[in-house]
Amino acid sequence: MNLSTKRHSLAHIMAQAVKQNFPTVKIATGPDTEDWFYYDFDFGEVEFSDKDLKKVEKSMKKIVSQWQEFKKFEVNFDEARKIIDEMWEWFKNELVDKIESGDFKNTEKLSDKITFYINIGKGWKELPLQEYLKINNFEDFSEMDGNQVKNLKFIDMCTGPHVKNTLELDANSFKLARVAWAYWLGNAENKQLTRIYAYAFNDKAELDVHLKMLEEAKKRDHRILGQKLKLFTISELVGPGLPLMQPAWMVIRQEIENYLWELHSKVGYERVWSPHLAKESLYETSGHAGHYLEDMFSVFGWTSKEKFFLKPMNCPHHMQIFADNQFSYRDMPVRYFEPATVYRDEKSGQLSGLTRVRAITQDDGHLFCRVNQIKDEVKVITDIIKEYYGTLWMTKDYWVSLSVRWDDKEKYLGTDENWEKAEEALENASKENNLPYKRIEWEAAFYGPKLDFMFKDAIGREWQLATIQCDFNLPERFNLSFTNENNEQERPVVIHRAISGSLERWMWVLIEHFAWVFPMWMAPRQVIVVPVLPMFDDYAHSVMKDLKNAWIRANWDFSTDWLNKKVRNAEKMHNNYILVIWEQEVNDWTVSVRNYKTKEQTVEELEEFKTRILEEVKTRSL
Ligand SMILES: [Zn+2]
Ligand SMILES: [Zn+2]
Structure with missing residues (x-):
């Protein structure tokens, strides 16, 4: 039933x-x-x-x-x-x-x-x-x-x-x-x-x-943790749905972006950038002005007397970047990557924490290819998705929804032949990559079939995150083409792909997924040095500086609080490692290490400790 x-x-x-x-x-x-x-x-x-x-x-x-x-x-x-x-x-x-x-x-x-x-x-x-x-x-x-x-x-x-x-x-x-x-x-x-x-x-x-999961989720609530760990700020003056990133959040976000770029750059993606606003004509060409208008913010230039829109999506901009080139079939596929913020006018009643925001940063990318290249390109993106979510310990129990066309074929844009090829390519790519996929009819967008990835977090909640969508519509609307082997103009297909989806929503997932401690590579507070008495301050300070020089995010607690309080404070802010400095450590050039996650305590030489955690960062281990 x-x-x-x-x-x-x-x-x-x-x-x-x-x-x-x-x-x-x-x-x-x-x-x-x-x-x-x-x-x-x-x-x-x-x-x-x-x-x-x-x-x-x-x-x-x-x-x-x-x-x-x-x-x-x-x-x-x-x-x-x-x-x-x-x-x-x-x-x-x-x-x-x-x-x-x-x-x-x-x-x-x-x-x-x-x-x-x-x-x-x-x-x-x-x-x-x-x-x-x-x-x-x-x-x-x-x-x-x-x-x-x-x-x-x-x-x-x-x-x-x-x-x-x-x-x-x-x-x-x-x-x-x-x-x-x-x-x-x-x-x-x-x-x-x-x-x-x-x-x-x-x-x-x-x-x-x-019910247990809900109770667990309540304890992990990103709005509470976000406040406690000083990750983001919601300001009434700035407005609802427009969270501000504190330095700690920016560290995590930068690490995520760096990782994503590392995964994309080695498979042929190129960085592009587009401004945050554009003329109405761009969105008329793309069709957003017709379908999407009530979700868009309009902007008026007092000097130019011109009306602009804050971009609701990056796609139309990337179409224009492609269009300004004379590509041949030898250049295909062309792959653009741009983590970029888009703006959508959500109802203010629905905005709270990071669950719904008006400024959405997508780890967006578009690739332009021939229909017979879809399968290989989907494989490349799928590899990225698998590696990314594998690193974050979320690939244990995931599934993929393959959204295809329904019988009523007139509703959809693009030729039957291309649809069949695209659906087949997505399905074959899913098979070859051993994706646990389900074919879902009706769910395809009018412009093309897609793959949506559903991952589970640490407490078993399912999130729809990565997506790969074929699109026959935008290339048509923007009249995109490249020169093929017969010296004719051929229309490319566009693939929209996002790995995390919205980085704001992704932060929400990450905060609640890792609740107690972020993995070292993204942790905003990797190490805190705690001298037990002011007489060890000099050594503590030099340890911190040494770690900072090695690009480790280190801090030190030079307050006059007692040791227990210093350790408690360090734990409250989820510092991954707490280094306690006594006389012994000063004499031996060592550090007493407390691992916040495992509660293990060890005494290590400073160099040894540094090498160990740098390795932890480099391998992005959990
Ligand atoms: Zn009923
Ligand atoms: Zn797009």
Whole structure:
């Protein structure tokens, strides 16, 4: 049984349980999401708070343990309205209107039927829907009657699918999580509703794993660690969604960029750079102005009186860099790399920490090649992705989504032949590289097929990170070409590729993935030297300078605090190595090393220690 079906069925059970406990409540909608499900309610004058969750959860468990069937009925719009009037569920009436006018978000095409599901108890009799409704009093769902027909428990308008019977659900597989606010149909002008969130999985064991993961994630929260370790700053004056990098974050980011460049430069990528704003005409040519306008920031030049846009993507700029060359087939593929910041006008309500930002730095790159070169190029990128995520200890349990075209071929841009070649190239590259891939139809963008890489972090959360996308659209729009063997102009295909995706989001992943200590090569605080008494300051200082000269990020604590406090402070800032200096160390030219991660303590000669950690940095070991 599909987990989404279970979650969705539980959403109805939640509504049923809420109605049992709060008979005057009006029910809205209740979809399932990636980890959970929710239902929106209008409690009217009645107050519903976190402490009512237990009560509802208890009723849900009771319902799930009972024998209760989900039975489907289809009626036309007028009948639907009559049923809803009897139910006094006016939100549903609005939905019927929306579905009829084709204005409901999930309705692909206008259907002439409305589906109701009723939940009936044991011993129900086969009857037309109207008969059930006639016999039952909607205001008292809690009543259980001996009468076999009077066994209607709950009715809701929904297209399904659901489980057949509540017996397929596990009463211990879900947990009500919290209460939130939400506007009816997500529109701020509409009524505010009470949303109840719940987690649900196949069984208790799965639920427990998830709850434990959440608890772990809370401890690792990047907003808290980011503050504690002074990694980034959110300034009210600068604005929401525009985090500022503190020196410690900049160290990590620079190391990430250096590593990425190292991986790209050796396989033929070249660095390019593009300004942060451009004329509207660029985005008209690329098509962004048509599709993307509401996410873009416009900029007005007071002197030039010209309007510009902050770039929402780097692709159009790179197209222009390519276009200014007269490439021949011998030059192909051409590969550009540019970690660059793009700007998107996200709603300010959704901006918090690094989860959603308005300035997004992509480790972006575009390569231009012939259709028959796609496979080899994808292999090169895949190698980079594997090495990169392998270094970060994230390749243990990953998978790749191969998004391909669906039957409705007119929706897509590019010739059938090229699509087939591109899809085949991506699939063959996936096979040859032993990628654990799944073919997913529908998911391809209109301009080409793609590979998306899903990696898991240290606590098992899945993140969509790297991506490789073929594009037939932009080369067309920018009229790009190169000269082929027959001296004709041939259109290249563009491959968009990103390894980390957004570096801001990637920082969020890294902070929570490495929570307690960053690997040496990226750690902003590699070594701190701690003299026990001021009389050892000179030696401590010379040790620090020596380490700094070897490009090691070292600092020293020359405060007059006691040793324990100095060590505690050093640990609080997650310094990878703490070097304690006593008289013995001064006399022997040694250092007492405390490894923050392993808690090991050793005494080493300074040179020996230096060589060891330089090796650790160089090999990017964990
Ligand atoms: Zn449903
Ligand atoms: Zn791109």
